[in-house]
Amino acid sequence: xxxxxxxxxxxxxxxxxxxxxxxxxxxxxxxxxxxxxxxxxxxxxxxxxxxxxxxxxxxxxxxxxxxxxxxxxxxxxxxxxxxxxxxxxxxxxxxxxxxxxxxxxxxxxxxxxxxxxxxxxxxxxxxxxxxxxxxxxxxxxxxxxxxxxxxxxxxxxxxxxxxxxxxxxxxxxxxxxxxxxxxxxxxxxxxxxxxxxxxxxxxxxxxxxxxxxxxxxxxxxxxxxxxxxxxxxxxxxxxxxxxxxxxxxxxxxxxxxxxxxxxxxxxxxxxxxxxxxxxxxxxxxxxxxxxxxxxxxxxxxxxxxxxxxxxxxxxxxxxxxxxxxxxxxxxxxxxxxxxxxxxxxxxxxxxxxxxxxxxxxxxxxxxxxxxxxxxxxxxxxxxxxxx
Numbered sequence: 001x002x003x004x005x006x007x008x009x010x011x012x013x014x015x016x017x018x019x020x021x022x023x024x025x026x027x028x029x030x031x032x033x034x035x036x037x038x039x040x041x042x043x044x045x046x047x048x049x050x051x052x053x054x055x056x057x058x059x060x061x062x063x064x065x066x067x068x069x070x071x072x073x074x075x076x077x078x079x080x081x082x083x084x085x086x087x088x089x090x091x092x093x094x095x096x097x098x099x100x101x102x103x104x105x106x107x108x109x110x111x112x113x114x115x116x117x118x119x120x121x122x123x124x125x126x127x128x129x130x131x132x133x134x135x136x137x138x139x140x141x142x143x144x145x146x147x148x149x150x151x152x153x154x155x156x157x158x159x160x161x162x163x164x165x166x167x168x169x170x171x172x173x174x175x176x177x178x179x180x181x182x183x184x185x186x187x188x189x190x191x192x193x194x195x196x197x198x199x200x201x202x203x204x205x206x207x208x209x210x211x212x213x214x215x216x217x218x219x220x221x222x223x224x225x226x227x228x229x230x231x232x233x234x235x236x237x238x239x240x241x242x243x244x245x246x247x248x249x250x251x252x253x254x255x256x257x258x259x260x261x262x263x264x265x266x267x268x269x270x271x272x273x274x275x276x277x278x279x280x281x282x283x284x285x286x287x288x289x290x291x292x293x294x295x296x297x298x299x300x301x302x303x304x305x306x307x308x309x310x311x312x313x314x315x316x317x318x319x320x321x322x323x324x325x326x327x328x329x330x331x332x333x334x335x336x337x338x339x340x341x342x343x344x345x346x347x348x349x350x351x352x353x354x355x356x357x358x359x360x361x362x363x364x365x366x367x368x369x370x371x372x373x374x375x376x377x378x379x380x381x382x383x384x385x386x387x
Contacts, residue, residue, distance in 0.1 A: 013046060098143075146185070148189075150188060217334065222319070246267070
């Protein structure tokens with residue numbers, strides 16, 4: 001039994017009851033009492049407060065008890081109690097969405113990154129948020145805060161972007177820029193870190209606490225979850241799989257495709273695949289073009305993509321050997337062609353790993369970054385349910 005200040009204990013119990021209702025989706029007062037080992041009067045009093053504050057609502061009657069008698073009234077969480085802004089700032093586009101507390105994207109917008117320089121990108125984000133608020137008829141009091149994903153190394157404590165090559169930001173005070181425009185709590189993290197949080201919360205990684213999310217696009221990055229917690233590393237740069245060296249001989253003459261990018265990115269990312277094939281055939285092609293040619297068994301495309309697949313698979317195999325995750329999720333532009341290369345990838349992984357690990361493509365679409373950013377906010381803003 002908890003001992004100590006009675007108001008503190010009441011607050012803890014209130015939170016436990018709410019979390020129980022959220023987790024169970026639909027539950028009666030009696031079932032809450034049994035699950036949490038709290039007295040029925042205590043649960044009843046807390047439920048009355050939660051109903052009054054609109055954190056929960058009553059729904060249709062549940063199943064009749066085996067002993068007969070009146071059917072219990074079930075309780076459900078009210079996800080419209082508050083809303084969260086999710087922002088995914090990428091090298092090519094910025095996605096903005098507003099979700100409810102269950103992660104349902106209520107409104108969404110996107111704009112190209114390259115059209116905006118300096119502070120103008122933050123002005124456009126502000127305009128985007130205001131537009132979405134108007135569409136939803138939301139007041140500022142309904143917005144609890146914002147989560148933001150960035151393709152780079154972020155110091156979460158200071159809100160500083162240490163390095164984001166895709167955005168050409170170095171030691172950039174992103175949190176300060178955002179707080180000049182938004183008067184609520186804001187959390188910023190690496191885009192693949194928020195992706196693994198989103199997958200764990202609402203995606204293919206639900207109910208699995210040891211996950212790796214690998215994004216393969218212009219660069220290659222990953223987010224690592226160990227025992228349900230995001231692992232960032234001492235310098236906030238854990239998961240920089242793009243720097244992994246997977247070919248000793250090729251590495252002797254290694255030159256990055258872009259400044260600030262690592263070895264694996266320079267041989268297996270979408271940009272490197274497109275660049276290498278373009279050099280071979282003498283005209284500009286994208287990674288998507290390369291995979292189209294690969295399916296047609298074009299000799300140059302097969303050479304380029306097979307080399308990329310081999311290096312990518314070795315990088316994934318190294319991760320599996322070191323971390324022994326339950327699941328590896330692939331995202332980013334190149335992952336859209338995973339069905340083309342999955343057998344080859346899995347074959348290489350199985351050859352070089354002590355234990356098998358499932359590798360799957362993300363099921364999220366264009367709203368993935370927004371859901372991940374909201375998951376970041378909910379993870380970091382612990383006082384959201386300090387009711």
